[in-house]
Amino acid sequence: MNILQPPGWPKPKGYSNGIVAKGPLVFVAGQVGWNAQEKFETSDLTGQARQALKNIVAILAEAGAGPEHICRMDWFLADVKEYNASLKELGAAYREVIGKHYPVMTAVQVGGFVETGAKVEIEVTAVLPE
Numbered sequence: 001m002n003i004l005q006p007p008g009w010p011k012p013k014g015y016s017n018g019i020v021a022k023g024p025l026v027f028v029a030g031q032v033g034w035n036a037q038e039k040f041e042t043s044d045l046t047g048q049a050r051q052a053l054k055n056i057v058a059i060l061a062e063a064g065a066g067p068e069h070i071c072r073m074d075w076f077l078a079d080v081k082e083y084n085a086s087l088k089e090l091g092a093a094y095r096e097v098i099g100k101h102y103p104v105m106t107a108v109q110v111g112g113f114v115e116t117g118a119k120v121e122i123e124v125t126a127v128l129p130e
Contacts, residue, residue, distance in 0.1 A: 015105035021127035050093040069126040075107040
């Protein structure tokens with residue numbers, strides 16, 4: 001996996017501008033912040049994001065992948081203002097679960113979620129080494 005960083009561009013904080021990877025692809029469906037029994041243990045954005053990331057890591061493990069194999073991560077948010085106000089806490093939760101691996105990322109606010117009570121849904125694409 002090679003990180004794409006154009007010359008003269010400032011290094012992004014918490015994500016990468018682009019990645020080149022080759023190998024088997026792993027697609028993880030959007031994960032909300034509920035536990036394995038599909039119950040939300042918190043209504044806190046950071047807590048839900050932490051749980052969603054843990055869910056992603058568990059699914060990746062089923063493919064023999066880990067967080068370091070994630071190439072793309074998309075965040076769908078109920079409230080972008082809450083997200084921006086929680087960046088420090090979200091960053092700590094991210095590093096706790098994913099580590100210091102920063103894939104290509106997108107974050108957008110959406111009109112709602114299928115799962116009542118969800119504040120965030122995160123999906124990823126990973127690439128296993130050949």
